[in-house]
Amino acid sequence: MSPFERYLTLWVALCIVAGIGLGYLMPDVFAAIGAMEVARVNMPVAVLVWLMIVPMLLRIDFAALGQVSRHWRGIGVTLFVNWAVKPFSMALLGWLFVGWLFRPWLPADQIDSYIAGLIILAAAPCTAMVFVWSNLTRGEPHFTLSQVALNDAIMIVAFAPIVGLLLGLSAITVPWATLVLSVVLYIVVPVIGSQILRRRLLASGGQVALERLLHRVQPLSLVALLATLVLLFGFQGEQILAQPLVILLLAVPILIQVYLNSGLAYLLNRWAGERHCVAGPSALIGASNFFELAVAAAISLFGLTSGAALATVVGVLIEVPVMLSVVRIVNRSKGWYDRGARVARMTTEAKA
Template structure:
């Protein structure tokens, strides 16, 4: 790692502060950037995430994907944790904190909104940023692609029923445009570009050419991460500064859920003898959230200025610092896993 990469957490903190400051100094600019979206997906952020995902996609060897079925443990952990545990523990934490722990500080109607927002986050495990976290932990790019793809397929069928069950409503209008567009932008397009680039590099210089090219473009991936943080905190800086205590209360169950889900999946993978290159991405998928989908559904069901929508935004703000701390932990504990 370069000196810059070793201090990535420090640069992320600087990006958070820069985003908060610039959001106050240049509100019109950030307002304009926030409007560049389609189906609740901000296209500027999408481009930056694409820049982060593309380097890992170059490492995907399409010919080796067929053999992943012989190593199903990582996929089993991903599916069980993401879909049979995570949504329900998030709902339970929401009830615990907003019906009991913070009950005297929050209006009951607002509490119901906050619980709903947490449920939407819990039922939407991550898609795009998993590739970034996997790359930072030296995860297996082929296995990560299969894990994310399987997760997306399950999401198409399971998201609405789980949310409907936990919210106690009979109909959920799933924003299919958001779901499909996100998968295309964050998985299909960078994968196609990565495979095409890999094929061209292999024809020119073999695997060495691939490795050299990935090293050269790696700074662009880190820069994309930092600019994404600046934008996210610039978009929501006024909310954070106006209601800091409320933001901390909303972040509390999200933080507990994030670290708890990671500990469960990562510990399970360690106990089951899953290699670290599979175990780390496996645990990180469930820890982070598909925030575009959660935000879109929250706005569609409860409105732009609802408490549910605010919770999903807080989920966005919490995610990057939390995930970087877990990436650092995963890297420090790599030696504890089988080779």
């Protein structure tokens, strides 16, 4: 791990502070950037997302995707956590903390809206940022890509029913244009573009040319992550500074659910005998959220200044530093993980 990656938590914290400060001092500038949208998807953020994930996508040889079937245990675990556990555990935590324990310290007219925002956040599994987390844990790239693509396909049909069920609504208006465009922007376009570039590099200079380019562009992934944070927190700088106690209280259930779901996925993978390079990204995919979609959906359903919109932005505030801590836990526990009886047996059988 490079010195830049080793101190990533510090850079993240500095970018969050810088984003909030700049958003407070220059609201008009960030309002103009925030207005650069198509179907509520911010285009500058989309470009930064491409820069985040293209370096990893360049490493993927799609001819090897057939090998992903060997990781069916990891895929099963992640799907279970993402769709059968995470939205419902977040709803429970929201009702417990926001609806009951923290109610005296929160605006009474926003309680239900805060809970709705937490539910929307948990019902949207992460798409783009997962590639960064997987890369930091030396995750299996073909598993990560396949799992994210599968989650996107499920999200198209499952997002609205799950949110509607948990919000107790008979019908719910989902920003379908936002969802479809996000999938195209964050998955389809970078995958196609990276594969065209990969083939041209291999055809002209072979593996040496590809590795040379990867060495040069890899830092762009982390730089784009930091720039994205500056933008996102710049958009919400004024609200965050105006409601510090609300931000802190909303962070509690989000924090608990990240560790709960990542830990559950990690332990289930170990119990199932899946390799660490799959268990790492599985845990991260199981816990992280597609915050771009969640923020857009909350704004569409409840309004820009609603408690729901603020709750999803708090999710962004918590997401990066907490996911970095999960990355650190996954990396440091590799020795313990590999000593699991089923993991050791599966590894031995695979080598044989």
